[in-house]
Amino acid sequence: MITEAILEIADVLGTALGPVFAEVADWRTRLEQALAAGSSTGPVVDDAVEWLVAPSLDDARPMIGAGFVAAPGFLEDAPWHLAWWVSAANGVGLGARPGTLRRLASVENPLDESFHDYTRLEWWRGAVESGGAYLTGPYIDYLCTDELTLTLTSPVTVDGAVAGVVGADLSVARLERLTDGVLHAAAVPAIVGTAAGRIIAATDAAVEPGTPARRLGLSGDWHPVPGCGGTLAVAGTA
Amino acid sequence: MRTRHNGAMGLTWGTGAYAARSATHAAIFAPLAPVGRAEAVAQRLADAIQLGLLEQGERLPTEQDLGRQFGVATVTAREALESLRSAGLIETRRGRAGGSFVCGSGDDARAALTTRLAALSRVELRDMGLHYGLIAGAAAERAALFATPDEVAMLGTLVEDGAVANGVAARRAENGIRLEVAALSRSARLVSEQVRLQAEFGPLLWIALQEHGVVTGNAARHRRLLAAIGDESPEQARAVVAEQVGWLVDRLLAIREVAER
Numbered sequence: 475m476i477t478e479a480i481l482e483i484a485d486v487l488g489t490a491l492g493p494v495f496a497e498v499a500d501w502r503t504r505l506e507q508a509l510a511a512g513s514s515t516g517p518v519v520d521d522a523v524e525w526l527v528a529p530s531l532d533d534a535r536p537m538i539g540a541g542f543v544a545a546p547g548f549l550e551d552a553p554w555h556l557a558w559w560v561s562a563a564n565g566v567g568l569g570a571r572p573g574t575l576r577r578l579a580s581v582e583n584p585l586d587e588s589f590h591d592y593t594r595l596e597w598w599r600g601a602v603e604s605g606g607a608y609l610t611g612p613y614i615d616y617l618c619t620d621e622l623t624l625t626l627t628s629p630v631t632v633d634g635a636v637a638g639v640v641g642a643d644l645s646v647a648r649l650e651r652l653t654d655g656v657l658h659a660a661a662v663p664a665i666v667g668t669a670a671g672r673i674i675a676a677t678d679a680a681v682e683p684g685t686p687a688r689r690l691g692l693s694g695d696w697h698p699v700p701g702c703g704g705t706l707a708v709a710g711t712a
Numbered sequence: 713m714r715t716r717h718n719g720a721m722g723l724t725w726g727t728g729a730y731a732a733r734s735a736t737h738a739a740i741f742a743p744l745a746p747v748g749r750a751e752a753v754a755q756r757l758a759d760a761i762q763l764g765l766l767e768q769g770e771r772l773p774t775e776q777d778l779g780r781q782f783g784v785a786t787v788t789a790r791e792a793l794e795s796l797r798s799a800g801l802i803e804t805r806r807g808r809a810g811g812s813f814v815c816g817s818g819d820d821a822r823a824a825l826t827t828r829l830a831a832l833s834r835v836e837l838r839d840m841g842l843h844y845g846l847i848a849g850a851a852a853e854r855a856a857l858f859a860t861p862d863e864v865a866m867l868g869t870l871v872e873d874g875a876v877a878n879g880v881a882a883r884r885a886e887n888g889i890r891l892e893v894a895a896l897s898r899s900a901r902l903v904s905e906q907v908r909l910q911a912e913f914g915p916l917l918w919i920a921l922q923e924h925g926v927v928t929g930n931a932a933r934h935r936r937l938l939a940a941i942g943d944e945s946p947e948q949a950r951a952v953v954a955e956q957v958g959w960l961v962d963r964l965l966a967i968r969e970v971a972e973r
Contacts, residue, residue, distance in 0.1 A: 571783055596862070614895045614903050621900045670860075684858050684898040 476710050477694060479662040484697045484708040486659075487666065490652040492701030494536060494644065495607060495626065499703070501526045501640045502628045505542060509632045516552040519544065523557040524577075530642070531561035531575055536652065538564040539578070539618055539643035542630065543592055548637045556592075558618070563645070566620045578618060600670075601627035601639045607703030609668045612646045612684040622646040622683060624674060626705070646674065646683050663711045665690060669704060678711070753782050753792035758824070759915035761801050761814055765884060772802065772812040825919055829964065830971040832916075837964060840913045845957035847905050848890055852949040854897035856941045864942045867892055871938060875931030882927045883918040889934060890914075896941070920963035930960070 508522050519542060527540035541558030549555050558578040560566060565573060592598050600608030611624040627641035653666060653675040665676040667687040674683050681690065691712035699706040760766045773781065778789040793812055796802045802812045829837075859867075870892060874885025887910060894906035920926050933956040940948035 567781065568783070612898065614898055614900055616891065616895055616903050616907070620904070622898060682898070686858070686860070 476662050477697075479660065480664055480694065480697050480708050480710050483656060483660050483664055484699045486656045487653065487706070487708065488700035488702065490656060491649075491699060491706065494642070495702045495705075497530055497537075498540075498607070498626055498628055498640060498642055501540075501542075502630055505630050505640055506632060506637075509630065509637050513550055514548070515550050516555050516557075519549060519555070520557045524559060527559055527642075528575060531559060533561070533563055535561075536644045536648040537561065537642045538621075538623075538645045538648070540641065541578070542638055542640045543598070544638040545636045546593065548632075554592075560618070560643075563648075564619055564643075566615075566618055597625040597627045597641065598639055601629045601641070602636055605629060607705050609670075609705035611668070612672060612674055615643065619643050619645070624649070624668075628703075649674065663693075664708055665692075665711055666699070666706060666708050667696070668706060674706070676711070749784070750788045750791035750795065753778065753784060753789060754795045756782075756911055757792065757796060758799070758801055759911070761796075765880075765887070766814050768814055770814045772814070774811065822919070822922070825915060826967065826971050829916055829919060829968050832968075834965060834968070837916075837968070838961060841917070841957055841961035841964075844909050844913050844917065845954050845961075847902065847909055848893070848957060849950040849953040851890075851894040851897040851899075851902050851906060852937060852941065852953045853946040854899060854902070855893050856944055856946040856949040858898050859896045859941050861942070863896055864938060867896075867938055867941070871931060871934040874934070875928065878924070878927060879922055882921045882930075886918050886921060886930070887914060893937070893941075917957075917960055917964060919967060920960055926960075926963055930956070933959070 504526060505522065509519075523542045530537050530540060539558060539560040541556065543558070544552065544555040547553055556578065560573075560576060560578055562573045562575055566578075593602075597608065597610040600610060607626060607628050609624055609626050612622050614621070615623045615625070622645070624644040624646060625641060626644060627639045630637045630640050657664070657666075657675060657677045660677045663677045665673050665681065665687060667673050671687045672683075673681060673685045673687050673690070687709070693710035693712050696707035696709045698704055699708060757766070757772070766772070772778065772793070775786050775789045775793065778784075778792070779786040782789065793802065793804075797804060797812075801814065803815045804810070804812050832840075867889065870885060870889045874882055874889060877885055890906060890910060891903070894903045897903070921930060933952060937949060937952045937956070940952055
């Protein structure tokens with residue numbers, strides 16, 4: 475009975491969260507097609523990425539940043555390149571001032587040196603090593619969002635080689651609105667966790683997002699949330 | 713999504729220093745309070761130059777970009793740059809490759825920071841240290857509850873890079889370690905308070921990270937902090953930071969005594 479209740483939670487969560495994951499998967503497919511067409515430069519990629527991601531960064535959604543990060547050396551004119559947009563709701567670099575949809579400024583900051591080694595970071599390695607969707611966090615991202623964030627990334631491959639990583643920053647505060655309804659209605663105590671073992675939501679409001687799942691006693695196995703590329707799972711808690 | 717920025721000077725830096733550097737820039741260019749004026753902008757940039765966080769020859773953002781980043785009007789940013797120019801901390805070149813460039817190194821400018829230190833009372837210094845220690849201690853306590861082994865290993869890289877650094881690089885590493893620990897707390901407010909305090913008090917606090925003995929003593933404390941976070945021991949993590957900041961403030965008071973004489 476408990477397993478049935480957990481599977482039902484997973485299904486309903488999949489309905490709520492699946493569209494977000496489908497969107498990033500769609501960007502991946504479209505970018506792979508666009509990039510396979512031939513040699514690419516920074517400005518060409520920037521235009522394509524902005525066209526793809528900007529509509530998803532409107533105010534009501536959990537996505538507060540999205541874009542494409544090129545593999546070192548993939549683009550002809552830019553050995554390291556970030557085409558990343560942040561939403562109006564994303565407060566990074568603004569203090570308390572109101573924001574607009576904008577390109578992530580750190581790339582243009584002339585104080586930053588010309589080099590960005592993002593390939594050592596979890597959101598890059600996770601996507602490239604798994605070959606599929608990867609969810610990093612929840613963590614505080616003080617350079618790109620300034621709030622508790624989950625970063626969803628997928629590799630973009632062209633001719634069998636990694637051309638870069640496409641992804642989105644999801645606000646944990648905004649995801650709460652999607653998961654709360656499901657979890658409040660849950661018949662049994664449960665947690666939602668990432669593949670790396672981090673809790674992102676729980677039926678028990680006292681459980682903080684980011685807590686390692688191993689700290690809580692589980693009452694059974696993890697059940698994947700459908701439509702989330704294996705990055706999210708639900709388990710019952712004792 | 714978080715990016716770390718490597719440097720053109722990257723060949724001479726350890727991997728941890730890259731992270732420290734980008735963290736540093738986040739602190740330097742964190743938006744000011746709405747009351748931020750030209751002096752506040754100039755002070756923030758002067759501190760960064762004095763600490764060597766902005767290096768000799770580095771180009772500053774344009775007046776427009778500075779204004780946008782600090783959340784002040786362009787004219788205010790211009791005023792701040794003028795005062796830095798008259799203090800001899802930056803020079804402005806014209807033409808296509810023009811702009812405002814940092815002149816004078818961090819160690820040259822250390823004297824200015826020591827003067828600022830001497831102008832503060834012991835009471836003010838201790839109070840700043842207390843505030844800083846409480847925030848950094850709370851961040852460490854929370855980090856011990858949330859950090860993953862991966863994150864602890866990454867912090868270890870920063871600590872070991874800082875341990876073998878001297879002067880400017882040691883202070884840069886200190887800045888990066890504190891911000892990373894704050895990020896591990898998974899509290900956005902703690903991170904922003906740590907960034908704010910770092911901008912206000914960090915440059916002074918880290919004057920002491922000049923002598924070899926202080927750098928190694930500080931690194932030993934960071935290793936204890938890392939062990940506490942790795943052991944998931946929040947009380948121990950908080951205690952290590954409280955002792956560490958108190959110890960740094962004592963070193964600072966000693967430097968101030970000498971400067972006063």
